[in-house]
Amino acid sequence: MSDAPAQGRDFRFPDGFLWGAATAAHQIEGSPLADGAGPSIWTRFAHTPGMTLNGDTGDVACDHYRRWKQDVALMRELGLKAYRFSVSWSRIHPEGTGRVNQAGLDFYSRLVDELLENGIEPLLTLFHWDLPAALDDRGGWLNRDCADWFADYGTTLYRALDGRVKKWATINEPWVVTDGGYLHGALAPGHRSRYEAPIAAHNLMRAHGAAAQAYRAEGRHEMGLVVNIEPKYPAGDSPEDAAAVRRAHAYMNEQFLHPALLGRYPDELKDIFGDAWPEWPAEDFALIRQPLDFVGINYYTRSVTAAGDSYPQRTAVVRQPLGTYTETGWEVFPQGLTDLLLWFKDTYGDLPVYITENGAAFFDPPVAEGGRVRDPLRTDYLRKHLSAIHDAIAAGVDVRGYMAWSLLDNLEWSLGYSKRFGIVHVNYGTQERTPKDSARWYSKVIASNGRTL
């Protein structure tokens, strides 16, 4: 596929294609302790000096906890058909398990009702990184009891919201949680252990399986898993680069999809983690491998990969001299999304796929007179990736929807408010929302089901 969409091509997407945008609780809500909510590990992490850029926290964020009605009105104005969001676990169970905080449940119930009243389908993610601090105190994802904790939390939400919510996902990006939170320490809870990372990864997948299994007892609709995956291309034609690609691919792309969909880990993980790779009980894989209705794929970039000294996979990402890069240092490579979707279909079969995140941080100009934010690079990024998805659909991949990351500029975790991914600009001082040019463009794409791409 050439990068530029071909002129005159019919970009119509399948009827019923679900066009939306995505956010996550900690990144937009603010008011983390309001109305009886308990702290999460991200509230603790951000309030620990030196953990986030400029000491930025989610105490206010986009103030969505109080401005949710206006934000749904904005989604309606933009013509979104769907909205992917996450629930803050510690709003529902302040201690992580047991006692239910009704005010927290009521917040999400009101949000879901408002979405439905505005013709917007909710896609709910149970866990988008903000583990209740009380559970971290009990070992968090290192404690095998986390599978029961997570299933109980899911069941609380299934009983309260299922039917109004018809598309559920258990976990957002287990790879980032373990690589960032337990191996390299850049993300909450900030651990740096080669021994903890595989244990946390395995328990996250046990928790995924337990929550998906609990859904089948309670729910009547769709359950999925959301992963971040990216194609790994060899930097050169040496055997060392080929082996590095195998390790990088197994470590990011197969580490979680294989157990969830095939009931086993890729063989490379034992080599990658060495003596830190435990022998897992066989019965764990029966729990992990639960029937799923879809997989959510978060796609941002590719990695041109060579042998290197990254830990634990012993690879290096080779910067492309002629490449275009975003503010987060990710190469813009739409073809990678087509390649990835074809790999997914070839490896795991015809399971439906939603692109649950795709977007880019670019340096946006300030809001101009008359309320315009010119962000041509973001529009170009989205257009090219939608074209890449269209190619994959034409090749037979069952892609059902696309959630732009993100609806709003928001808190980019440890990078604080320094990166803007939103199709809507947020003035953090006034909380004023201003749709960027990319949002206006996206509205037309949605209204035409892709034809105006």
Ligand SMILES: CO[C@H](O)c1c[n+]2c([nH]1)[C@H](O)[C@@H](O)[C@H](O)[C@H]2CO
């Ligand atoms: C490493 O890229 C990941 O696929 C990825 C990128 N992103 C994510 N995962 C997370 O799901 C979001 O919360 C981030 O805000 C977003 C932008 O950084």
